[in-house]
Amino acid sequence: MVSNRQPYVHKYQKGRVICQRGAGGVVTALDPVMRASRGLWIAYGNGDADRRVTDAAGKIGVPPEKPAYTLKRIWLNKAEEEGYYNGYSNDTLWPLSHLTFKRPTFRKEDWDYYKSVNMKFARAIADELGGRKAFVWIQDYHLCLLPAMLKELCGPQVITAHFWHIPWPSHEIFRICPDKKELLEGLLANDLLGFHIRLHCNNFLEAVDRELESKIDRERFSVTKGGHETLVRPYPISVDFAAISADAASPAVEDTMRSLREEFRLEGLKLILGIDRIDYTKGIPERLLALDLLLDQHPELKEKITFLQIGEISRIHVQKYKDVNDEINAIVERINWKHSTENWTPVVLTRRHVSYEEIIALYRLSSVCMVTSLHDGMNLVAKEFVSSRIDDGGVLMLSNFTGAARELTDALVVNPYDREQCADELHRALVMPEEEVSRRMQKLREAVRSNNIYHWAGKIISDLLKFDFKE
Template sequence: MSETAEQGQYQTGYEFVVVANRLAVNRITTPDGSTGWQRSPGGLVTALAPIMTSSEGAWVGWHGAADESLEPFDHEGMHLHPVALSEQEVEYYYEGFSNGTLWPLYHDVIARPLFHRHWWDAYRRVNQRFAEAAGKVAAQGATVWVQDYQLQLVPQMLRDLRPDVKIGFFNHIPFPPPGLFAQLPWRHSVMRGLLGADLIGFQRESDARNFQRAVRDRLGYYIKSEQIYVPLEDETAAPLEGFTADPARGTAPRQLSAPEDGTFRRSEAKAFPISIDTDRIVELANDPKIIARAAQIRAELGNPEHIYLGVDRLDYTKGIRHRMKAYEELLQEGKLQVGTHTMVQIASPSREGVESYQRLRDEIELTVGRINGEFDTMGHTAIRYLHHNYPIEEMVALYLAADVMLVTALRDGMNLVAKEYVAARKDGTGVLVLSEFTGAADQLRQALLINPHDIDELKAAMVQATHLDRDNERKRMRSLRRQVVSHNVQRWAEDFLRRLDQL
């Protein structure tokens, strides 16, 4: 295609493009049996949908069905561009490399990551497809924001295709310490893929530092503050091509001082903690119907004095087993009593095609059955376990009903449930028990912070939560709510895009 034709094509493109593993909509079946689309309820869509509608933006992503190709379509002011995936690619790229290799590796190897070359090949192939799709819809000089660990190669692939666009990347999960990241056979390709972005966002300062250290130690690039100096010679070396697992193995640090102008491009790695749609949560928490539903939930549980609540995807990183062990020991020791105290555990189905998740579900359900078998009474249940997805209205009712929120993740990029609970507690009551290994712990310092691996510390915090005097409880919650309300998901998106624009 001629340069003139390319310019004409870009001018009909979109000034703002989001690239994510999934589209911003879910397919639904209507009451009359027909199918349609519904906007996804997640925080990312909530934050970016207004920006997309005001800027005529496009969203590139997979629509959720394997072996099906769809034409681009519009929904509620958003231009959606589906990327097709085969059933094998879903198995290898998504369930395999993304969730069998990267997810456990990036979450401190709580579960053992698997390194399969055919998974990597599929990951690279699918990332190329996403990059090409983004390149086709982006206007000349557009801003393209790539989301999350499934698409870490897209920034450099897109830069190779469209050097005119401005590229941002945000990693929603943790980035591991360099010693753990070094286990990945394709570590250099992943780092170079990410460094194709002008701005790389992370949840925590520690995540950004981990990435910077990995780049310095493994690639030898010069780094000053948050700026990484990417040698242009490395960008032209096609590091993402071929089947070599680690083409730069053994490379020693080279850039001990700033390189000369014209020989490098800057990429910035910086923390941008994500948040929630606080206005929506507060609005629901003030809804009389939801307030009534919260009272009904307490009544259905037998009106205990204290309700402990856990809300998680069913994932081994969430520490569900740890909190159940702590709760069981407190019941055994008589420090908690069924009837006076009740635990509600919501465990949303997750990655049910992955064997490790199937084993986790079996283990959790056996644990719940054992605890209830030992401690249930005729009128009360020790643990009310619910393996379902619930709409946000029901979740807010649960937040209002619960006296203590248990967030015991062993490793979590942020954990938005903690922030949702805080936003919902408009009367200033409620206690948040929060793992120090979540990104939320950096901001929610007035929670009862715990090490979830320390069962005795977790038990002590659970008991402390039920004995806090009301003044202390309200003081803590007021501080937490100020933080959450003033730093919502819209501000997160605006801060990231403002910084990307400055670069």
């Protein structure tokens, strides 16, 4: 397994080293798969205590409480991190891929760092393999060039699959990228390329058709270029339903629920929950403005609800992220000034790290979970929330611009740009009869149970194993 983001991060806290689970959907989805397979995960080590705990080869067993697989860390200097990660990955490819009307930034120096860091990953993998045959599973948009580089270093000894965790844009958008041909050629070095939904597969094939000389087989969903065939497939990602459900019933989560109820003064209040990285694609300002409208239209809800936004700061060195962080602060301040009473504040915004047990406990405590992404490949918060609701309670409010909306049809599906609709559906969720809440959640839980993370991984690995190593 190869990804930019690591599944576990070691940090200094109050003079001692602590280990935190990495944030984001990639880690949520793939950590249980790696525990089951007991493989090797190669990723960028970005924690300030990461070097202290790894061996000379940059390796450590994870998770710390019961090591099940090996994490190998790649080290980047500040210039590499700025150019490859903050620059090309998140100021170029991220806004290019998400339809949120944020202009991508194209800088040659960022592209150069992106290429050099992809090669650093390729060499680390090649050194690790030492000429042995291997299946390599690459994750996401940070490593578009890695498949071609790895094939050049290792030849036919390596079979690669690549899963793209974010949307693939339409060609009308993608064609503005100066490096579009190199990105496509890098990805077409894979043997298997996966996206969340068929629409993203179609967008990718359209880009290849318009930009490269190749043979596209639309019945087989494959591309042949230079004698090499790449299969392109939709694989809707999921979560470990059984494990999350079991954890939700654990004494540790029950204790955490009591603690959080006290910390956020939730007694007697209906909790509306948002859990996201602070990111302009997540629709956090839009959901806050819908809450503001809801309180204008239904003042009787004052002192009866609390909106809690968990928002861990992300990519703060990218100006677009600083801007949305400032926007969220201003909206929260305005809503609380406008609607608060002597004993009640409508919005609580916290940016502290929230542990896995705390996340599950918050899901359990909430009456409504708002997932209002402006554009998302899948969004696993929605599926985690559903998996945690062992009581068949809680209402999921879900953006129709997420991949998850295609599966979770018993959620209240909304257009996050439509403030009036979001306010109306939020009110509907808060006053929904318990029988309807339970009926909807039971159907949602069955949808996630039947397409869990092992089903997803099994389909990809099954397709990958059909490939033969070439002599």
